[in-house]
Amino acid sequence: xxxxxxxxxxxxxxxxxxxxxxxxxxxxxxxxxxxxxxxxxxxxxxxxxxxxxxxxxxxxxxxxxxxxxxxxxxxxxxxxxxxxxxxxxxxxxxxxxxxxxxxxxxxxxxxxxxxxxxxxxxxxxxxxxxxxxxxxxxxxxxxxxxxxxxxxxxxxxxxxxxxxxxxxxxxxxxxxxxxxxxxxxxxxxxxxxxxxxxxxxxxxxxxxxxxxxxxxxxxxxxxxxxxxxxxxxxxxxxxxxxxxxxxxxxxxxxxxxxxxxxxxxxxxxxxxxxxxxxxxxxxxxxxxxxxxxxxxxxxxxxxxxxxxxxxxxxxx
Amino acid sequence: xxxxxxxxxxxxxxxxxxxxxxxxxxxxxxxxxxxxxxxxxxxxxxxxxxxxxxxxxxxxxxxxxxxxxxxxxxxxxxxxxxxxxxxxxxxxxxxxxxxxxxxxxxxxxxxxxxxxxxxxxxxxxxxxxxxxxxxxxxxxxxxxxxxxxxxxxxxxxxxxxxxxxxxxxxxxxxxxxxxxxxxxxxxxxxxxxxxxxxxxxxxxxxxxxxxxxxxxxxxxxxxxxxxxxxxxxxxxxxxxxxxxxxxxxxxxxxxxxxxxxxxxxxxxxxxxxxxxxxxxxxxxxxxxxx
Numbered sequence: 001x002x003x004x005x006x007x008x009x010x011x012x013x014x015x016x017x018x019x020x021x022x023x024x025x026x027x028x029x030x031x032x033x034x035x036x037x038x039x040x041x042x043x044x045x046x047x048x049x050x051x052x053x054x055x056x057x058x059x060x061x062x063x064x065x066x067x068x069x070x071x072x073x074x075x076x077x078x079x080x081x082x083x084x085x086x087x088x089x090x091x092x093x094x095x096x097x098x099x100x101x102x103x104x105x106x107x108x109x110x111x112x113x114x115x116x117x118x119x120x121x122x123x124x125x126x127x128x129x130x131x132x133x134x135x136x137x138x139x140x141x142x143x144x145x146x147x148x149x150x151x152x153x154x155x156x157x158x159x160x161x162x163x164x165x166x167x168x169x170x171x172x173x174x175x176x177x178x179x180x181x182x183x184x185x186x187x188x189x190x191x192x193x194x195x196x197x198x199x200x201x202x203x204x205x206x207x208x209x210x211x212x213x214x215x216x217x218x219x220x221x222x223x224x225x226x227x228x229x230x231x232x233x234x235x236x237x238x239x240x241x242x243x244x245x246x247x248x249x250x251x252x253x254x255x256x257x258x259x260x261x262x263x264x265x266x267x268x269x270x271x272x273x274x275x276x277x278x279x280x281x282x283x284x285x286x287x288x289x290x291x292x293x294x295x296x297x298x299x300x301x302x303x304x305x306x307x308x309x310x311x312x313x314x315x316x
Numbered sequence: 317x318x319x320x321x322x323x324x325x326x327x328x329x330x331x332x333x334x335x336x337x338x339x340x341x342x343x344x345x346x347x348x349x350x351x352x353x354x355x356x357x358x359x360x361x362x363x364x365x366x367x368x369x370x371x372x373x374x375x376x377x378x379x380x381x382x383x384x385x386x387x388x389x390x391x392x393x394x395x396x397x398x399x400x401x402x403x404x405x406x407x408x409x410x411x412x413x414x415x416x417x418x419x420x421x422x423x424x425x426x427x428x429x430x431x432x433x434x435x436x437x438x439x440x441x442x443x444x445x446x447x448x449x450x451x452x453x454x455x456x457x458x459x460x461x462x463x464x465x466x467x468x469x470x471x472x473x474x475x476x477x478x479x480x481x482x483x484x485x486x487x488x489x490x491x492x493x494x495x496x497x498x499x500x501x502x503x504x505x506x507x508x509x510x511x512x513x514x515x516x517x518x519x520x521x522x523x524x525x526x527x528x529x530x531x532x533x534x535x536x537x538x539x540x541x542x543x544x545x546x547x548x549x550x551x552x553x554x555x556x557x558x559x560x561x562x563x564x565x566x567x568x569x570x571x572x573x574x575x576x577x578x579x580x581x582x583x584x585x586x587x588x589x590x591x592x593x594x595x596x597x598x599x600x601x602x603x604x605x606x
Contacts (some may be wrong), residue, residue, distance in 0.1 A: 047409070053409050053412050100590075100592075106542075107546070110546075111591055114587055115588075116544075117580060117584050121581045123582065125577060136489070203555070241420065245417075246412065280424035280425070282420055283425060285420065286419075287421055289420070290399070291412050293417065
């Protein structure tokens with residue numbers, strides 16, 4: 001299993017970028033897919049470990065994007081320093097949402113949706129800082145890695161991949177730690193978990209902050225890839241919808257599921273559905289999400305795993 | 317200035333009547349099944365689009381579309397119910413995502429059928445101005461406000477007097493006990509979804525007759541209805557009605573005093589304030605959420 005992982009990672013770093021280098025369209029799609037994957041992992045962390053469905057991750061995504069764009073454009077910060085700071089800005093914004101953690105289920109989901117709307121309106125109205133709906137253009141590009149010109153084209157890919165893999169690693173570590181066990185126990189009975197001395201609100205808060213940090217950072221990375229930003233793009237509802245579909249499709253209770261799901265869903269959506277249906281191609285995303293929830297709520301990865309297990313049992 | 321304020325108070329209240337119908341449907345289904353139907357606003361919009369089609373194809377008053385819209389919307393509400401009823405594990409989270417997905421499907425289906433253009437009624441009688449004292453409104457606004465109040469009153473009567481209405485309340489307050497009393501919870505849940513569909517239909521035709529519609533509106537209506545149920549607290553019909561009027565008036569006042577860009581912000585801020593400061597709602601019983 002471990003060898004398989006190492007082989008896959010080596011493939012992703014050493015073979016895939018050079019195979020895609022010639023085709024800049026597919027390369028840029030892959031980068032966007034990885035950006036969605038980053039949000040999907042962050043969403044899955046909150047959804048699986050925190051037990052909360054968020055329809056408002058676009059809020060963190062947009063805040064990270066704006067923070068990084070403004071820091072590099074107006075304050076002249078280097079891009080690589082602005083990325084983690086943008087993540088921290090998203091964390092600060094998520095602090096405002098902490099009261100929402102007292103609420104469960106639909107209340108939390110809708111409260112966070114309301115936050116996303118509020119931030120979008122603020123970004124549009126605070127014209128002196130954000131330049132309103134006209135947006136910010138010529139946001140600095142990502143620096144070239146190791147000063148090598150040959151890597152310029154694939155730098156966004158390498159950075160996005162590294163971030164997403166790092167998120168997956170963090171997700172895996174948190175999940176297998178003591179905190180992860182406490183969080184999963186909370187799923188079954190929050191009251192019982194509290195009785196044995198787990199501070200459930202505190203744990204959930206950490207998950208929210210961590211998820212916000214990840215989403216903010218990936219939003220910041222995205223803005224330096226596309227070099228342009230406006231409120232409708234930064235806080236677009238699709239930053240909330242796509243990661244949910246991706247995470248559910250791949251299986252949000254697994255570590256690799258959200259990432260694989262994001263790449264598959266995003267690529268198929270852009271390459272197939274978008275050319276098939278000019279308007280309303282999101283209908284297929286909705287259908288995929290509904291079908292997954294109804295038939296395989298644990299995601300495709302779990303279905304495959306179950307199949308493999310059954311096959312092994314059958315052999316034995 | 318006073319006249320302007322009075323006018324926005326009046327217009328806001330009229331819109332609030334329609335909001336009340338949407339929110340009552342949402343909270344009925346929430347009561348029996350303990351799920352928030354995030355596709356509810358899209359059902360309302362569907363009724364509005366059916367009214368648009370009937371009016372533009374047949375050239376008749378949009379009110380004539382009510383029975384057709386009723387069939388379409390109730391069929392969709394029943395489909396939503398049967399899909400949600402199939403969920404077994406992690407029902408609270410999964411039902412949210414499922415109804416959200418159904419909302420996305422409906423929005424995009426409407427986008428494909430009716431395109432993203434803004435539609436509104438061309439009926440002259442409905443758009444005539446009526447003056448009461450010093451304030452104005454359209455005929456349709458006033459008509460549907462009165463109709464909304466009548467429907468809300470009828471719903472209140474139905475919930476307290478009829479067998480099914482009582483069954484809905486019984487299942488809402490304790491599903492297992494209701495089952496022991498010989499009530500079939502599944503059927504009652506279906507009934508609550510159908511009644512929600514009826515309310516959504518009336519609200520949809522009302523919105524088409526007195527305002528403009530476009531595909532993203534459905535999602536916004538769902539959010540508004542949810543805000544109202546939170547404001548109202550755990551449900552009584554008059555509570556929802558008051559909260560809906562409050563939201564309508566707050567929105568209208570924001571537009572008059574500040575700017576129309578901030579209209580939605582006002583609702584959201586009101587929602588978050590109530591959620592954090594008075595989690596039981598303005599008129600709610602002392603029951604903890606969660």
